[in-house]
Amino acid sequence: MPDTPTEHQQALLREIDHELMQLDHLPELSDQRYHETHDTFEAASNQRAMILEWLDGWAATSLEVERAEVLSVGCGGGTMDLQIVETLMGHCGSLALAGVDPNPLHTRAFADCFADRVAEVTVATSPFEEYETDHRFDVIHFIHCLYYFEDLEQSLKRALTMLKPSGKMLVLNAPNGLLNHLAHRIWKRQWNRTAWYTEDILPIVRRTERPVQVDRLDAWVDVTSSLDESSEHGRLILDFIVQAETSRLPARLQELLRDYLDAIARSEDGRRLAPHPVDAIAV
Ligand SMILES: C[S@@+](CC[C@H](N)C(=O)[O-])C[C@H]1O[C@@H](n2cnc3c(N)ncnc32)[C@H](O)[C@@H]1O
Numbered sequence: 344m345p346d347t348p349t350e351h352q353q354a355l356l357r358e359i360d361h362e363l364m365q366l367d368h369l370p371e372l373s374d375q376r377y378h379e380t381h382d383t384f385e386a387a388s389n390q391r392a393m394i395l396e397w398l399d400g401w402a403a404t405s406l407e408v409e410r411a412e413v414l415s416v417g418c419g420g421g422t423m424d425l426q427i428v429e430t431l432m433g434h435c436g437s438l439a440l441a442g443v444d445p446n447p448l449h450t451r452a453f454a455d456c457f458a459d460r461v462a463e464v465t466v467a468t469s470p471f472e473e474y475e476t477d478h479r480f481d482v483i484h485f486i487h488c489l490y491y492f493e494d495l496e497q498s499l500k501r502a503l504t505m506l507k508p509s510g511k512m513l514v515l516n517a518p519n520g521l522l523n524h525l526a527h528r529i530w531k532r533q534w535n536r537t538a539w540y541t542e543d544i545l546p547i548v549r550r551t552e553r554p555v556q557v558d559r560l561d562a563w564v565d566v567t568s569s570l571d572e573s574s575e576h577g578r579l580i581l582d583f584i585v586q587a588e589t590s591r592l593p594a595r596l597q598e599l600l601r602d603y604l605d606a607i608a609r610s611e612d613g614r615r616l617a618p619h620p621v622d623a624i625a626v
Contacts, residue, residue, distance in 0.1 A: 345519060346519070346521060348524065348607075349592045349599070349606075351606055352521070352603065352606050352607060354601055355555075355591075355599060355603045355606060356524055356528070356603065357362045357594065358599050359525070359528060359599050359600065360528060362593065362595060362596040362599060363528060363529070363532050363596070364532075364586050364594075365411055365593075366532075366592075366596075367500050369529065369532055369533050369587060370588040370591035370592065371529075371533060371586070371587055371588075372582060372588060373588075374449075374586060375448060376479055376582065377446065377583075378420060378448040378449060378452070378578070379579065379584045380418070380579045380583040381419060381580040381582060381583060382422055383418065383576065383583070384564070384579065384580050384583035384584065385423070387564050387565045387566070387568075387580050388507055388562055388563065388564035388565070388619050389504060389562050389563060390552075390560070390562035390563075390564070390619050390621055391423060391426065393560040393562050393621070393625055394423075394429070394560065394620055394621060395426055395430050395622065396428065396516055396559060397558060397623045398513075398533070398594070398623075399430050399433065399434075399508060400589070401513070401556075401623075402430065402433070402434040402435075403434060405511060405625065406431060406434045406435055406481070406482070406510070406511075408481050408509075409432055409435060409436045409437070409497075409550040410435065410436060410437045410438070410439070411435040411437075411438045411439070411481045411482060412426075412438075412439045412441075412478065412479070412480045412481050412482075412484045412507075413428075413431065413438060413439070413440050413441070413480060413481065413483075413484070414441045414442075414443070414476075414478075414480045414482070414483040414484070414505065415427070415440065415441070415442045415443070415445075415484055415486070415596060415610075416443055416471045416483060416484065416485045416488055416493075416502070417444055417465065417471070417486065417487070417488020417489075418442030418443060418444045418449065418450070418453050419444060419446075419449050419453070420449045420453055420456065421442070421447070421449075421452055421453035421454075421455075421456030421457060421490075421567070421606045422451035422456070422467065422533055423486060424440065424442065424453070424456070424457075424570060425456055425457070425460065426484075427459075427484070428440060428460070431482070433546055436563065437462035438463075438466075439464070440457065440463065440464045441464075441465045441466070441467070441476070441480075442464075442465070442466040442467070442479065443466070443467045443469055444467075444468065444469075444488075445468065445469060445470045446468075447468050450466045450467070450468040450500050453466050454466050459477055460623060466521075468490075469485070471488075471492070471498055471502075472492070472493060472494070472498060473498075477518065478505070478528055478606070479505060479506060479507045479510065479585045480506055480507065480510055481506075481507055481509070481510050481511070482510065482511055482512075483502050483505060483506060483511075483512050483513070484509070484511075484512070484513040484514070484515070485502070485512075485513070485515070486514070486515040487515060487517070487621075489514065489516055489538070489539050489544060490517075490526075490530075490538035490539055491538065492539060495539045495544065495547065496547050499512075499514075499547050499548060500546070500547075500551070503551060503553075503626070511625060511626065512548075512625075512626040513623070513624070514542050514544055514548070514622075514623075514624040514626070515576070515621050515622070515623055515624075516539075516540065516544055516621065516622055517540060517619075517620065517621055517622070518540055518542065518620060518622055519540040519541070519542055519557075520618060521607040521617070522584060522607065522617050522618060522619055523538070523540065524563070524603075525584055525585045525586075525600060525603065525604075526538065526584065526585060526586040529585055529586050530586065531594060534621070541557075541622040544624065545557065545624070548607065548626045551626065553626050554626075555624065555625070555626050556624070556625040557622055557623070557624050557625075558622070558623045559620055559621075559622055560620060560621050560623060561591055561618070561620050562618075562619045562620060562621060563615050563616040563617060563619050564580070564584075564616070564619040565614050565615070565616055566580060566581075566584075566604045566605075566608055566615050566616070566617045567613075567614045567615045568580065569581040569584070569601065569604055570601050570604060570605055570615060572597065572598075572601065578590060581600065581604070583603070584604070585600055604617060617618065
C-alpha cells in the first residue's frame with residue numbers, strides 16, 4: 344500500500360486537523376495509560392515477530408562476539424527485550440543487558456521481567472539524553488523510541504560514541520506513513536513539531552560515513568476492534584495509535600479517527616488490517 348494518502352484519506356485528515364484546531368486541551372497519554380496501551384497495541388500487530396526474524400538474520404552475520412553487551416534505549420516494560428535477548432543469545436555465548444527509559448512504570452516492569460532471566464541486567468529511569476555510563480556496548484538499539492527525542496542528531500551521535508570499536512547501532516523506526524499520520528498530528532499540535540521518522544534519521548546516520556543497511560518490514564496491525572466504539576480492547580489500540588486518550592476527545596473527532604483507520608485498512612479473514620511498516624536500520 345502506498346504511503347501517500349488517497350483523496351478520501353486526505354479529506355479525512357483535513358477534517359481531523361480542523362477538529363484538532365478547535366481543542367483547548369489535548370488529552371495526551373499519561374505514563375500509566377501509555378504503559379497500559381502499548382503491549383495491547385503490539386499484540387495486535389505482526390510487527391514484533393517480523394523485527395525478531397530480521398534481528399535473527401542480522402545477528403547471524405553481524406554479531407561476532409562471545410559475550411554481547413547490549414543497551415536498549417527506550418526499553419519500555421521489557422516484553423520486547425525478553426524476545427530480543429532470546430534471539431541474540433542464539434548467536435553469542437552470554438549477554439549483559441542495560442535498559443534506559445524515562446517512564447518509571449516501564450523501568451519497574453523491565454526490572455521485574457528480567458529478575459530471574461539474565462544474570463547481568465541494569466536499568467536506569469532517565470531520558471537517554473541524561474543517561475550517563477562508562478560502559479561501551481557491542482549493540483545499542485533504539486526500537487520505536489526516537490520519535491520522542493528532543494535532539495535526534497545529538498542523541499544518535501552520542502550513541503555512536505558509546506559503542507565498542509566493532510559495536511553496532513540498530514534503529515527500528517516507522518516511516519512517516521499512513522498509520523502515523525494520526526499521531527503525527529497530535530504531536531504537532533502538542534509540541535509544535537512532529538515526531539522523528541526514518542526520513543529524519545537516515546540523513547543523519549548516512550552523514551557518519553559508516554556502512555548503513557536499511558530494510559523495510561511491511562507489517563500490519565489489526566484495527567478491527569478499534570472500529571467498534573464500544574470495545575475497550577479497541578480503545579487501547581486506538582489510544583496508542585493516536586497517542587492520546589481518545590475517549591476524552593469530542594465525539595465527532597473520535598468518529599473521524601475511526602473513519603480514517605477504516606480508510607487505510609484492508610480486509611483479510613474478516614479482520615481490518617492497517618499498514619504498520621517499520622524500517623530496520625543497522626549502522
Ligand atoms: C513505543 S515504546 C517502545 C518500547 C520498547 N523499545 C519496545 O519496542 O517495546 C517507546 C519508549 O520510548 C521511551 N522514551 C521516550 N522518550 C525517551 C527518551 N528521551 N529517552 C529514552 N526513551 C524514551 C518511552 O518511555 C517508551 O517506553
